[in-house]
Amino acid sequence: MKRILFLSIWALTTLMGTASAQISTPPPFLRQHSAWVDSVFNSLSPDERIAQLIMVAAVSDPSRSMIGSSSHPAQVEKLIRENKVGGIVFFQGGPVPQAKLTNHFQSISKVPLLIAMDAEFGLAMRIDSTVRYPYQMTLGAIQGHNDLIYDMGGQLAQQAKRLGVHINFAPVADINNNPKNPVISFRSFGENKYKVAEKALAYMQGMQDHGLLTSAKHFPGHGDTGVDSHYDLPLIGHSKSRLDSLELFPFKVLINNGLSGMMVAHLAIPALEPTPNLPSTLSKPIVSDLLKFQLGFEGMIYSDAMNMKGVTKYFPDGKADAMGLEAGMDVLEFTEDVAKSIQEIKKSIAAGKISQAEIDFRCRKVLEAKAWAGLNKLKPVKLDHLYEDLNPKQAELTNRLMTEKALTVLNNTGDLLPLRELDTLKIASISIGVDTVSTFQNTLGLYTTVDHFYVPTNPTKAQLTDIKKHLAAYNLLVVGVHLPSISPRNTYGLTTGMDGFLTELIDTDKAIVTVFGNPYALNNLSNIKKAKALIMAYQLTEFTQDLSAQLVFGAIPAEGKLPVTVNKDYLYGAGIHTPAIGRLKYTIPEEIGLDSKIIGYKIDSIANLALREHATPGCVVQLAKDGKVFFRKAYGKHTYEGSQEVKVTDLYDLASVTKITASTLALMSLWDQKKFDLDKTMKDYLPELKKSNKADLVWRKVLTHSAGLKSYIKFWQESQNPDGSFKKGIFSTTRSANYPTSVVGDSLFIRKNYIDVLYQGIRDSPVKADQGYVYSDLSFLLYPKVVKNLTGVDFESYIKKNYYSKLGANTLTFNPTRFYTLDRIVPTEKDTFFRMTQLHGQVHDEAAAMMGGVSGHAGLFGSANDVMKVWQMYLQEGYYGGKQLLSKDALLEFTRYQYPEIGNRRGIGFDKPNFIYTANAPRYASPSSYGHTGYTGIMTWADPAWKLNYVFLSNRVYPTRDNNQISQLNIRTGIMDVIYQELMK
Incomplete structure (x- = not known):
C-alpha cells in the first residue's frame, strides 16, 4: 500500500506543477488477453x-x-x-x-x-x-x-x-x-x-x-x-x-x-x-x-x-x-x-x-x-454468516479512527476545550433534536457528573420553559445540535424552534456546541459564532456523537479542518487544534490490536462460569490498554433470586481496594508534600502511640505488612455478650445526640466517640516479635486519622477534593446512600451474626461499619469506570486530565517491591505479583505491576509494562462470605490473563 x-503522490505532484502532463496508467482490467473473454x-x-x-x-x-x-x-x-x-x-x-x-x-x-x-x-x-x-x-x-x-x-x-x-x-x-x-x-x-x-x-x-x-x-x-x-x-x-x-x-x-x-x-x-x-x-x-x-x-x-x-x-x-x-x-x-x-x-x-x-x-x-x-x-454468494461478514469489527475501527481525525473545533474561547478543572464545573448537557438521552450525552457522562436534558425537533413552549428553569443552576452547558437531514433542501432538518432555543443557550455565555450535521448548516444557525466553543462533527452518527464527547474532555485531540468555506466566519481550512490530556478513551479491542470476538468469547466464558457456579450473582469487567477502555461489560444480576440486572454504572462495595484507592492515595499525596515520611515511626504522626508497642514501628514496614501488626481485630464481637446481645451503652436502635452514627440503615446506631475505643483496641493489640510478613488491616484503620492530623481536613473530604472530583470519579464515596438510590448499589452479605440484616448500601466490613462507614481499610464504594480513572492516573505516573496530580516519584516509590530480599512481595500499600506464582496476581503479570483484591469480590490491577488497567467488581459475599469460589475458580485473575495471552500472540 x-x-x-x-x-500516487508523485503523479499528483507532477500534475500540480504541469496541468497538461499525462502519465497515464491503464486501468487494471485492460488487455488481460483472456480466453474466457x-x-x-x-x-x-x-x-x-x-x-x-x-x-x-x-x-x-x-x-x-x-x-x-x-x-x-x-x-x-x-x-x-x-x-x-x-x-x-x-x-x-x-x-x-x-x-x-x-x-x-x-x-x-x-x-x-x-x-x-x-x-x-x-x-x-x-x-x-x-x-x-x-x-x-x-x-x-x-x-x-x-x-x-x-x-x-x-x-x-x-x-x-x-x-x-x-x-x-x-x-x-x-x-x-x-x-x-x-x-x-x-x-x-x-x-x-x-x-x-x-x-x-x-x-x-x-x-x-x-x-x-x-x-x-x-x-x-x-x-x-x-x-x-x-x-x-x-x-x-x-x-x-x-x-x-x-x-x-x-x-x-x-x-x-x-x-x-x-x-x-x-x-x-x-x-x-x-x-x-x-x-x-x-x-x-x-x-x-x-x-x-x-x-x-x-x-x-x-x-x-x-x-x-x-x-x-x-x-x-x-x-x-x-x-x-x-x-x-x-x-x-x-x-x-x-x-x-x-x-x-x-x-x-x-x-x-x-x-x-x-x-x-x-x-x-x-x-x-x-x-x-x-x-x-463465478460462484454463488454464500448466505451463511453473511451479516457477520458484512459487518467486520475492523470496519468499525476504521470508522472510529476516521471520525476522530475529522472532528473540527471552530470556536474555543479561552482555550475552554478540552475541559480541565472538572472540580469547578457543574455541567448540564442538552441535546436538541432528539426525543431521549443521546449517545453524545451518555458518553459525556463517562467523564464526570453531567445532568442530561433533551429537546425534540419541534419543542413546545412549556418544554423549553421547564428546561431553562433548571439550567440556571449550571455553570457549563454542553449542547448537541442533532440535525436529522444532511441535505440543504429542507434546511438540514433545522426548525425555528431548535434554532431559537440554541440561540438562548448561546446567549448564556456558557455553552459548548457540537453540530451533528452538514457544515453548511452553520449558515442556518443564527447565533453560532458566539458559542464559547464549537465543534463541527459533520454528520449525525453514533460515532460522531461518541467521539465528540470524548473530544470535549480531552480523551482525543481535535485535528480536523473545514474542507469547505461556510461563510466569512468559517473559511476553508479553519480548525483549532486541541490536545489530548490523558483522560480515558473509550474504544473497541481492535484499536489495541485485539479481536473483539475472541476476547469477548473468552471473558464471557469465564464470567458466565462464575455465574453458573454461583461464585457471584453478577459482576462488572472493565479493561483498558494505553489509556483506551476496550472492554466494559456487566454480567448477571444483583442477587441470585432477584430480577435486577447488573449495569456497568452500578456501585459496588470495594472492600480492601479502599486501601489503595483511598488510603494509599492520600499517603502518596502527603509524601509528595513532604508531610509524610515513610521512614518515620508511627508515633511521629500518631502521638497517642508514643507509649505503645507501636511507637517505633516504621511506616514503610507497617505499609508493607511486615511490622508485626495483628491481622485483624473483631471489634464487633467485643461489643457483644456471650448470648449474642449487645453490651449496654454501645448501640441504640434510634438515632440521638449520643448515638449519631449509623452502623446499618436506620436500625442500629453506635455511641458517639466509640471510635476512640476502636483506636484504643488497635493501640493495645500485640505486635509479633519477629515482624515477619502478616497481612494486616489495623494500620489502615488509622490512616484517616493520620490524614486529619497532617492536613486538618477529614479523610473523605481530602481525597474527594484533591483527587476524585478532579478525576471526575464522583461515584467514589463512603456511605453511598447519601447520594445514590439503592437500585444503583449492589447488595453484599445477609449479615446473620452482627447487624442481622441484608447489607445494601452499608459497608460490608464490620470494623468500618463501627467507624461510621468511613475507614482506610474498607468502606469505599464506586463504579468500575471511576475506579479505573484513579488507576489510570497511577499508570500515567500521576498525570490525568491535563494535571500532574501525583509525582512520578511517588508512584515509582509506592509501587515498587520494598523488601524483595526477604521474600516480601509488597509495595507501599499495593500488592504485587509473588515471586513464585500463587494466584494473588494474574499469572502473566509483569514484576512492575501492582494492584489489590477486595474481600467482597473485587480486583484492581495495573501493569505499567503492558500499560494495562483492569477492574473487576463483584459481590461474591452475597448471600454469604463462606462462598469463595471466585478465588477457587481463579475468576478475577483468569480474565486479565486472557488479555495477556492475546497480547503475547
Whole structure:
C-alpha cells in the first residue's frame, strides 16, 4: 500500500506543477488477453453485444423502492431472460435478499452479470444491516491520514465482493464549491482540488487494490451547481480554462493512476459542448474528445442514471441511450426501456452514427472488466454468516479512527476545550433534536457528573420553559445540535424552534456546541459564532456523537479542518487544534490490536462460569490498554433470586481496594508534600502511640505488612455478650445526640466517640516479635486519622477534593446512600451474626461499619469506570486530565517491591505479583505491576509494562462470605490473563 500511495503522490505532484502532463496508467482490467473473454464474445449475437452495454436497476425490497416498477425483481428477471442485459445496479433492500436475488439473476443469465451499487459511504448507502462509513465531506476534514481512506476502500471492496458486487460507483471526485449544491454537497471531499484529488485517489486505490471496480464521478465536475440533475439539467457556465484547472483536476489525477471507471454526469456545459440543452452524457466533445482522447482515459465509461430528468427532459423514449453510445459511452446505467433502447442503438448503427466494430470493442471491454472482477469463475454468494461478514469489527475501527481525525473545533474561547478543572464545573448537557438521552450525552457522562436534558425537533413552549428553569443552576452547558437531514433542501432538518432555543443557550455565555450535521448548516444557525466553543462533527452518527464527547474532555485531540468555506466566519481550512490530556478513551479491542470476538468469547466464558457456579450473582469487567477502555461489560444480576440486572454504572462495595484507592492515595499525596515520611515511626504522626508497642514501628514496614501488626481485630464481637446481645451503652436502635452514627440503615446506631475505643483496641493489640510478613488491616484503620492530623481536613473530604472530583470519579464515596438510590448499589452479605440484616448500601466490613462507614481499610464504594480513572492516573505516573496530580516519584516509590530480599512481595500499600506464582496476581503479570483484591469480590490491577488497567467488581459475599469460589475458580485473575495471552500472540 505504501508503495502505491507514494507513486500516487508523485503523479499528483507532477500534475500540480504541469496541468497538461499525462502519465497515464491503464486501468487494471485492460488487455488481460483472456480466453474466457474471447469465448464469451464469440458466443454473442449483435443484439446481445449491445445488451452487454446496458445496466438495469434492481431492488431486493420492492416495498421500499423509490425508483419505479422497472426495478421489481420480476421485471429485472424478464430483462435478463429476454434482452440479455449485461449488468444490474442494486438499490433499496437488505443483504440476504440481495444476495439471493443476485444468485438467482446470475443463474438465469447467459453471461455473468456485472453487479454494481452506489456505495459512496458503504453498502449502507443502499441496503440495511451493513457498514456505513463517513460521508466524503467528513473525510475531507481529515488532515493527512489518507491511509485510513485507503483502508476504508479496501474494506468496502471486501464487503462488496462478499455480497456479489463487482463495481462501486465511487469515489465522488467533484469539487464542491457551491454551498447551495443540492446533490453533491456532503458527497464531496471538499473545495480544495488537491485535497479532493488525493483523498479520491486513496479511496480508489483501496478499492481497486482489493479487486473492486470503481467509477469516479461526476465527470467533468458536478460541484458548482445549484440544480439537482435528478430533476433538471444543471448548467455549468465556467470557461474551458477554469474547468481544466479546477473541476477536471481530480479526474486527471485518478486517470493517471489507473482509474478503472468514470461516470459522466448530466450537465449542460457550453464551454465544452455548445449545443443547447445537450447533456454531457450525450456529448461527443466531452465523452470522446475530452475524456478519451485528450485525457487518455481507457477505462469503462458509465452514464449517470439514464432515467434522470437531466437527460430525459430533452431526450425521451430511448433516444438518449443511443446518443450516449454515439458520444463514446461504454455502459448505459438505469436504462428506462431496454427493448426500445436496443432498437434505437441498432438504428444508429444502421445510420452509421456508430459502427458495429465500436459496439464490439466496448463489449469486449465490458467482458474484460468482468473477467478481472472474477466473473470468469463465478460462484454463488454464500448466505451463511453473511451479516457477520458484512459487518467486520475492523470496519468499525476504521470508522472510529476516521471520525476522530475529522472532528473540527471552530470556536474555543479561552482555550475552554478540552475541559480541565472538572472540580469547578457543574455541567448540564442538552441535546436538541432528539426525543431521549443521546449517545453524545451518555458518553459525556463517562467523564464526570453531567445532568442530561433533551429537546425534540419541534419543542413546545412549556418544554423549553421547564428546561431553562433548571439550567440556571449550571455553570457549563454542553449542547448537541442533532440535525436529522444532511441535505440543504429542507434546511438540514433545522426548525425555528431548535434554532431559537440554541440561540438562548448561546446567549448564556456558557455553552459548548457540537453540530451533528452538514457544515453548511452553520449558515442556518443564527447565533453560532458566539458559542464559547464549537465543534463541527459533520454528520449525525453514533460515532460522531461518541467521539465528540470524548473530544470535549480531552480523551482525543481535535485535528480536523473545514474542507469547505461556510461563510466569512468559517473559511476553508479553519480548525483549532486541541490536545489530548490523558483522560480515558473509550474504544473497541481492535484499536489495541485485539479481536473483539475472541476476547469477548473468552471473558464471557469465564464470567458466565462464575455465574453458573454461583461464585457471584453478577459482576462488572472493565479493561483498558494505553489509556483506551476496550472492554466494559456487566454480567448477571444483583442477587441470585432477584430480577435486577447488573449495569456497568452500578456501585459496588470495594472492600480492601479502599486501601489503595483511598488510603494509599492520600499517603502518596502527603509524601509528595513532604508531610509524610515513610521512614518515620508511627508515633511521629500518631502521638497517642508514643507509649505503645507501636511507637517505633516504621511506616514503610507497617505499609508493607511486615511490622508485626495483628491481622485483624473483631471489634464487633467485643461489643457483644456471650448470648449474642449487645453490651449496654454501645448501640441504640434510634438515632440521638449520643448515638449519631449509623452502623446499618436506620436500625442500629453506635455511641458517639466509640471510635476512640476502636483506636484504643488497635493501640493495645500485640505486635509479633519477629515482624515477619502478616497481612494486616489495623494500620489502615488509622490512616484517616493520620490524614486529619497532617492536613486538618477529614479523610473523605481530602481525597474527594484533591483527587476524585478532579478525576471526575464522583461515584467514589463512603456511605453511598447519601447520594445514590439503592437500585444503583449492589447488595453484599445477609449479615446473620452482627447487624442481622441484608447489607445494601452499608459497608460490608464490620470494623468500618463501627467507624461510621468511613475507614482506610474498607468502606469505599464506586463504579468500575471511576475506579479505573484513579488507576489510570497511577499508570500515567500521576498525570490525568491535563494535571500532574501525583509525582512520578511517588508512584515509582509506592509501587515498587520494598523488601524483595526477604521474600516480601509488597509495595507501599499495593500488592504485587509473588515471586513464585500463587494466584494473588494474574499469572502473566509483569514484576512492575501492582494492584489489590477486595474481600467482597473485587480486583484492581495495573501493569505499567503492558500499560494495562483492569477492574473487576463483584459481590461474591452475597448471600454469604463462606462462598469463595471466585478465588477457587481463579475468576478475577483468569480474565486479565486472557488479555495477556492475546497480547503475547
